[in-house]
Amino acid sequence: NAGVTQTPKFQVLKTGQSMTLQCAQDMNHEYMSWYRQDPGMGLRLIHYSVGAGITDQGEVPNGYNVSRSTTEDFPLRLLSAAPSQTSVYFCASSRQWNTEAFFGQGTRLTVV
Amino acid sequence: AQTVTQSQPEMSVQEAETVTLSCTYDTSESDYYLFWYKQPPSRQMILVIRQEAYKQQNATENRFSVNFQKAAKSFSLKISDSQLGDAAMYFCAYRGAYYGGATNKLIFGTGTLLAVQP
Numbered sequence: 090n091a092g093v094t095q096t097p098k099f100q101v102l103k104t105g106q107s108m109t110l111q112c113a114q115d116m117n118h119e120y121m122s123w124y125r126q127d128p129g130m131g132l133r134l135i136h137y138s139v140g141a142g143i144t145d146q147g148e149v150p151n152g153y154n155v156s157r158s159t160t161e162d163f164p165l166r167l168l169s170a171a172p173s174q175t176s177v178y179f180c181a182s183s184r185q186w187n188t189e190a191f192f193g194q195g196t197r198l199t200v201v
Numbered sequence: 202a203q204t205v206t207q208s209q210p211e212m213s214v215q216e217a218e219t220v221t222l223s224c225t226y227d228t229s230e231s232d233y234y235l236f237w238y239k240q241p242p243s244r245q246m247i248l249v250i251r252q253e254a255y256k257q258q259n260a261t262e263n264r265f266s267v268n269f270q271k272a273a274k275s276f277s278l279k280i281s282d283s284q285l286g287d288a289a290m291y292f293c294a295y296r297g298a299y300y301g302g303a304t305n306k307l308i309f310g311t312g313t314l315l316a317v318q319p
Contacts, residue, residue: 122306131205131292131309147306179246181307187234187296190307192246 091115095180095193102170102200110165110196112180120186121163125149125176126195132179138163139186170200203228205295207310214283215318221268222278222313224293232298235269235276236307241289249291252276254298280315288317 096111114121122137134147138157152174154166163182167174177197181190204227214220226235237249252260252269259267264284268277280287293310 124307129311131311132307133309134306137306177244181246187298189236189248189251191248195244195246197244 093180093182093191093193095178095196097196098194100196100198102167102198104170104172104200106170108167108170110167110178110180110198112163112165112193113161114163114180114182114191115161116182116184116191117160118182118184118191119160120184120188121157121180121182122147122190123153123155123163123165124179124181126179127176135165135178167198172200174198175200203230203295203297203308205293205308205310207293207313209313210311211314211316213316213318214280214287216283216285218283219279219281220283220315222280222291222293222315224276224278224310226274226276226293226295228274228295228297230297230299234296234298235267236294236296237265237267237276237278238292238294238309239287239289240292240312241286246292250278283317285317285319288315290314 093114119140123135124132126132136155138144180193183190206225233254235252239247239249250262264281266279290312292312295308
């Protein structure tokens with residue numbers, strides 16, 4: 090039982106490049122979400138999903154896309170990377186939307 | 202909108218001593234959940250303790266306990282017998298108890314960095 094797995098752990102992008110951060114969970118959780126962590130700002134919600142085929146925007150969705158074709162996977166796409174997207178990204182899942190959230194180990198993304 | 206405030210950016214405690222981390226929140230909801238998460242240098246977010254607002258009894262997990270004051274909207278974390286492995290960033294978080302709108306998300310404070318001195 091691996092829990093929540095994020096890949097890659099580190100990534101450097103050039104401005105304008107696109108990429109996908111992968112997130113997979115093996116706990117059959119319905120609720121998944123993406124956060125970004127910036128110094129002095131805690132974690133802020135980017136997008137979330139309450140089940141396969143259902144996604145919605147969080148607090149800071151601009152510049153990011155998500156999809157949820159399966160219960161297990163919830164990838165986060167950066168469409169055209171900008172330096173303002175330099176951050177640590179966390180994927181989380183929970184059995185229901187209001188139960189304990191389990192986090193992946195995070196992806197440190199640098200956009201130059 | 203709900204907010205979570207952690208007014209102590211950094212704290213320090215001697216090994217084996219007790220430390221209390223503060224957290225206040227603002228909400229108009231009557232039912233909700235509160236959490237403390239620990240983030241060690243490994244970056245992993247680890248749930249330390251959870252409190253349901255409808256429960257008057259303070260949650261306890263081994264050396265970790267909370268002082269939940271609903272009327273004052275305060276949710277402090279007490280770490281007893283501090284150990285070197287407790288050194289980490291600690292985040293207080295809020296989540297509404299009813300599905301819909303802004304309360305779907307975990308709302309985090311800005312964190313308190315705890316150092317444990319040997």
